[in-house]
Amino acid sequence: MHGPVTEVLQFIDLTTYTVVFLFIVGFIGGLVSGFIGSGGAFVLTPGMMSLGVPGTVAVASNMCHKFPKALVGAIKRYKYGQVDIKLGLIMGVFAEIGVQVGIMIQRHILEKFGPAGSNLYVSFIFVLVLVIVGGYVMRDAIKMKSAVGDAVVTPPIAKRLQKIELWPMLTFKTANLRISMWFLIPVALATGMLAATIAVGGFIGVPGLMYIIGATSIVASASELVIAFVMGLGGTLIWAYYGTVDIRLVMIILAGSLFGVQLGAIGTTYVKDYMIKYVMATIMLIVAVSRFLAIPKYLNQLNVTSLSEGIVKIMTQTSFYVMCFALLVGAGIILFNLFKARSLEKAIPVPVRG
């Protein structure tokens, strides 16, 4: 990081529209985060920027709202016995290192290729990660849904890695697995690097925990909240050190997002394992489409393509709306399943075990 921010930052005046917009986006983002462990943050940065908030303030405020939200979500899900604190903390520390590496890479690209090149890199990573990982998660969710029985099978990669005895071996009680730390580190670093690039580390963190480490999607998404807390706290301290956090925006977003995160966490107790994967994959794939639509703008800026201004503008706008749509779809699926499962549970008396 450079020295203290020298330019005078413009903090926006709050209007009713701003407050309502941030509250609602906060609520929906919180709902999704509470359910799949992350997400929601990706709409907030561009959303705040569209309200006239400067980029650095938007990123800093987003980061600052993320860690209390993750903390509240993690506590709630810990009460349901879903969080592996040890796993989350160890991953969180390495993810924080990943964030720093990610920032360094991005700065290097910024210096070499300029802002357009950097944006292109971000969008390219976005699309690549979201399509590959999202597609894989979706395929798995569909497979799980059609499979008979409730048995949760450890993915083959995770099974193989868990068998390798490489010092130091770590045992995670809640996640119910034992694995070498050397396999945790790359997943955590990648989570941090993605978080530094696209603000949502969970899109690598949760699938990484599920398919490479071997945790169930419930435990993975819950432990991701701990990772997000550690990363968010570290990031916030750095941003706040440079005085870029707008506490008013943070508090408005949190007002909505803590309502959402509680509801999202409650939702996880009603759904089957595949539903978390399903929601996550759906959001990832729709967001991939959104970022794909943003690419032509940067290609134009780099003079690689020469599309007309009008088309590029429409595509950029559509890109933002598609992103909001992704979040809405995710929230819709969560709420629908939550209330459906609740009414089913009420209708059928649950016998006591035995």
Next chain:
Amino acid sequence: MGQENTSIFTEQSATEISEGDFPAPARNKTPYILVVTRNGHMAEPVMDYALNVAERLKYSILAAYINTLPFYRDGGRRSKLFAAAMLESSKLFREKGEARSIPIEHTDASGKIGRAVKHLCHLEKHIEFVVIDQGISMKEVSSQSPVPVFSVIYTQAKAGRVSKTTHNRTLNEGVSRMSTTTSKKRHVKNCFIFGALTAGLYAAVFTNQELVMKYFTKGGFFALLPVAVVFALSYVHGNFTSSFWSALGIEGSKTTATKKADIRKDAPASVDIRKDTRPRAQVNA
């Protein structure tokens, strides 16, 4: 904790009887069924089951309400709630008994369940068997009880349909189990308390916007200000939102939550333990 103090509080007033002086067996020669609960409200299916058996066998019932956490550190709130719930529950039980003309006695005690049961069995010589309510460990009671112990399971909705089993339900909720009727009230109360605190925090920040923005964006060590405020907010607003949804009746699925907690508890045993492959000497005698 270990010491039990037992008193009968319905049929005779507690003041009339000195500790350890139980006139019941001498007065009533019929054998007893001891029904034990550690919850303030005894489950109705347990009452019904005991009444059915008592009617069939022509036994009397001794209902024991055992406060297992008499020194719970909440300023006596739990004990008070327990006593209130016990009165309510014993009234219901007595009414049920009177309707079928089955003699019921009530007693309350505090201390460990196993020891309390043992103590009661020695006092009431005619206790034939013990029926335990939800939340009591079968192992704990049966290890100390001189007579057979049974527990009752039932479906939540159709509380009337009961079956006998030696199984009991594990207790995950702890103190909160006791008073089901007051839990919603508690959520509403918490909702108001934390809601007011949250509103206060928001009001404090937003009415002093200029001052707040001036110091909070200074950077350096002032960075701790926004972080501290956000931590405070996550506590008050987090509690507010949690009790808000609970007060509305939106809570986590009970069945799944129990299942998950069990997984957590059982987990260590199921992690593969490495085989010891080191060479060792063996002696064939």
